Amino acid sequence: MWVEITALNQIPESDILKVKVEGISLILNRQGTNVTCYRNACTHLEYPIDMGKVSDGIITCPFHKFRYKLDTGKCLNSPDFLESYPVKIEGDRVFVEID
Numbered sequence: 001m002w003v004e005i006t007a008l009n010q011i012p013e014s015d016i017l018k019v020k021v022e023g024i025s026l027i028l029n030r031q032g033t034n035v036t037c038y039r040n041a042c043t044h045l046e047y048p049i050d051m052g053k054v055s056d057g058i059i060t061c062p063f064h065k066f067r068y069k070l071d072t073g074k075c076l077n078s079p080d081f082l083e084s085y086p087v088k089i090e091g092d093r094v095f096v097e098i099d
């Protein structure tokens with residue numbers, strides 16, 4: 001099911017927006033009009049990564065410093081990816097698909 005999350009301009013370009021949808025903690029990132037959404041859980045020990053520092057489109061987990069590209073979710077320290085959710089934009093509204 002698609003869930004309306006927020007307006008496009010509420011998602012910061014150089015940071016992430018943390019939201020809770022259907023009991024799932026998510027992070028959203030925007031680079032221009034390209035928005036990505038991931039579960040707020042590091043692939044290392046599943047700790048939340050929303051307090052991580054964002055720089056150059058990369059978020060660094062605050063716990064043990066695993067780094068992730070926010071455009072793809074790819075971890076730069078392991079073969080893993082952040083768990084991603086489909087995003088669609090209609091007008092200026094952002095929707096995420098939750099199972």
Ligand code: FES
Pocket residue numbers: 042043044045046047061062063064065066
């Ligand atoms: S929980 Fe994120 S690096 Fe360990």
